[in-house]
Amino acid sequence: MEASRTTAANVADVLIVGAGASGAAVAWRLGSRGYRVVCLEQGGWIPPHTFPTSHSDWEIHRYTDFNPDPNIRARPEDYPVENSESCIAPLMFNAVGGSTIHWSAHFPRFHPSDFRVRSLDGVADDWPLTYEELEPFYDLNDREIGVSGLTGDPSYPPKSERQTPPLPIGRFGATLARGFDRLGWHWWVSDSAVISALYGENRLPCNYCGPCDIGCTRAARSSADVTYWPRAIKHGVTLLTRARVREITVQNDGLAGGAIYYDSEGRLHEQRAHLVILACNGIGTPRLLLNSRSRHFPDGLANHNGLVGKNLMYHPFAAVGGVFPEKLDSYYGPIGTSLFSHEFYETNEARGYLRGFMLQAVRQSGPLGTAMGGLVGQGIPWGPDHHRVFAERFSHMAYFGVMCEDLPEEHNEVVLDSTLVDSDGIPSPRVRYRLSKNSERMLDYGIARAREALEAAGATEVLINRVLRPSGWHLMGTARMGDDPNRSVVDRWGRAHAVKNLFIVDGSVFVTCAAVNPTATIQALALRTADYIDANRRNL
Numbered sequence: 001m002e003a004s005r006t007t008a009a010n011v012a013d014v015l016i017v018g019a020g021a022s023g024a025a026v027a028w029r030l031g032s033r034g035y036r037v038v039c040l041e042q043g044g045w046i047p048p049h050t051f052p053t054s055h056s057d058w059e060i061h062r063y064t065d066f067n068p069d070p071n072i073r074a075r076p077e078d079y080p081v082e083n084s085e086s087c088i089a090p091l092m093f094n095a096v097g098g099s100t101i102h103w104s105a106h107f108p109r110f111h112p113s114d115f116r117v118r119s120l121d122g123v124a125d126d127w128p129l130t131y132e133e134l135e136p137f138y139d140l141n142d143r144e145i146g147v148s149g150l151t152g153d154p155s156y157p158p159k160s161e162r163q164t165p166p167l168p169i170g171r172f173g174a175t176l177a178r179g180f181d182r183l184g185w186h187w188w189v190s191d192s193a194v195i196s197a198l199y200g201e202n203r204l205p206c207n208y209c210g211p212c213d214i215g216c217t218r219a220a221r222s223s224a225d226v227t228y229w230p231r232a233i234k235h236g237v238t239l240l241t242r243a244r245v246r247e248i249t250v251q252n253d254g255l256a257g258g259a260i261y262y263d264s265e266g267r268l269h270e271q272r273a274h275l276v277i278l279a280c281n282g283i284g285t286p287r288l289l290l291n292s293r294s295r296h297f298p299d300g301l302a303n304h305n306g307l308v309g310k311n312l313m314y315h316p317f318a319a320v321g322g323v324f325p326e327k328l329d330s331y332y333g334p335i336g337t338s339l340f341s342h343e344f345y346e347t348n349e350a351r352g353y354l355r356g357f358m359l360q361a362v363r364q365s366g367p368l369g370t371a372m373g374g375l376v377g378q379g380i381p382w383g384p385d386h387h388r389v390f391a392e393r394f395s396h397m398a399y400f401g402v403m404c405e406d407l408p409e410e411h412n413e414v415v416l417d418s419t420l421v422d423s424d425g426i427p428s429p430r431v432r433y434r435l436s437k438n439s440e441r442m443l444d445y446g447i448a449r450a451r452e453a454l455e456a457a458g459a460t461e462v463l464i465n466r467v468l469r470p471s472g473w474h475l476m477g478t479a480r481m482g483d484d485p486n487r488s489v490v491d492r493w494g495r496a497h498a499v500k501n502l503f504i505v506d507g508s509v510f511v512t513c514a515a516v517n518p519t520a521t522i523q524a525l526a527l528r529t530a531d532y533i534d535a536n537r538r539n540l
Contacts, residue, residue, distance in 0.1 A: 005268035015273030020098020023279030024224035029530035031235035043094035051215025079422035090472035097225030104336035128492035149191035179457025192337035282475030311408035319375035320450035322459030402446035
């Protein structure tokens with residue numbers, strides 16, 4: 001028999017589960033339109049002074065309580081993930097701001113072609129919307145959070161002016177750009193969700209103090225906790241932290257009724273709502289849907305066609321590091337927001353695979369990371385050569401990440417584990433994922449091009465990590481969008497086909513994943529969904 005639970009007296013207009021990039025954007029947009037919004041977040045606020053970058057032992061934290069893998073990090077708000085059947089381990093961070101706390105903040109948009117993969121290349125599926133439909137919401141999101149960069153990139157259609165100038169690429173970036181120039185390849189400075197000048201309230205520009213992927217003490221990085229959430233709360237949004245949702249309730253009419261959640265003391269509560277929005281990422285959302293069983297949905301909420309949890313996409317990522325004779329100061333500044341190349345972004349069948357990849361410049365870590373091997377995982381040997389090799393590598397290395405487009409395949413999936421549970425007894429997700437032959441060929445081709453670019457830039461040694469295991473930063477595709485209810489979970493607005501008052505706004509709705517970081521697209525889609533909800537409020 002279930003323990004008694006407390007039911008909130010108020011029925012919210014909108015209940016959002018998850019306070020990360022997409023949940024925050026929706027909360028702000030609907031809160032500003034007068035909706036009574038409640039958001040449940042299983043993590044809490046992280047005070048800026050507690051971020052590792054404000055402490056001298058910051059690298060230790062990256063390997064422990066700020067590790068990208070929740071199984072290693074094991075904070076009280078985390079849940080374990082069974083990932084032994086996956087060659088890539090997922091990154092998730094539970095907090096106000098979600099994984100924008102543990103975020104490099106590289107902020108590209110999808111290309112127009114990314115929405116038309118089936119039409120152009122005969123694989124995967126087309127999105128039920130176009131770049132042009134999403135473009136106003138890309139622009140809106142950029143204005144609201146603040147993006148640094150430079151317009152004019154020939155690999156994109158014209159963009160709106162960036163809110164602040166591009167971050168300096170420094171000696172590190174100039175060296176890599178030299179390699180691209182010698183080869184005649186495209187490169188451009190990154191659009192970054194890191195401001196380079198004053199923007200917004202109480203936000204200082206980036207001062208290149210350290211690695212952005214484990215928190216920003218100056219609020220220069222445009223994470224959801226410093227952009228959307230303060231304004232959403234001013235508009236009356238209620239944010240409940242340390243609230244771990246167990247299931248979405250289903251009413252007698254088959255509609256979503258709200259959520260049952262545990263507080264930090266393990267007590268059960270119920271929050272009712274007229275409309276429910278899930279923003280729990282590409283693993284958390286299918287986990288919650290699959291755990292929300294009822295007589296209407298015995299296989300999980302909105303899982304009428306068995307597709308919830310299927311078609312998981314990551315972005316297979318190879319790390320290729322070059323050792324340079326000159327000092328690059330490559331450990332200074334935001335880790336992944338310098339420059340990139342889309343030279344190999346579009347399909348060219350002569351290369352032996354379909355779709356493409358991005359070459360992303362990635363800075364080196366600090367001394368501890370260098371000694372342990374950095375992204376390439378080839379640690380510096382102990383013994384008489386240790387100091388010599390360390391001196392050759394530290395501040396002398398630059399990386400290219402080969403970020404490949406992952407095609408959706410149903411066998412790549414998130415299911416509920418039969419035995420593993422979190423601290424409240426909720427079944428944990430089991431991730432099954434393997435690389436496709438297309439991805440294998442793309443990785444090999446991309447690694448060869450990264451080596452070529454590093455050597456053209458002057459690298460004297462190249463080190464390779466063919467598949468970086470802790471690179472599951474981007475969790476996509478597990479509740480896919482589409483016009484056909486038999487082949488998708490949600491429609492073109494993120495509305496569940498089988499539950500008309502249930503919406504999903506995180507990366508799980510992605511049809512394809514492109515070859516770029518997804519957060520700009522996730523937030524643009526979330527804002528678009530919020531506007532759809534508002535425009536149709538009488539019919540929902």
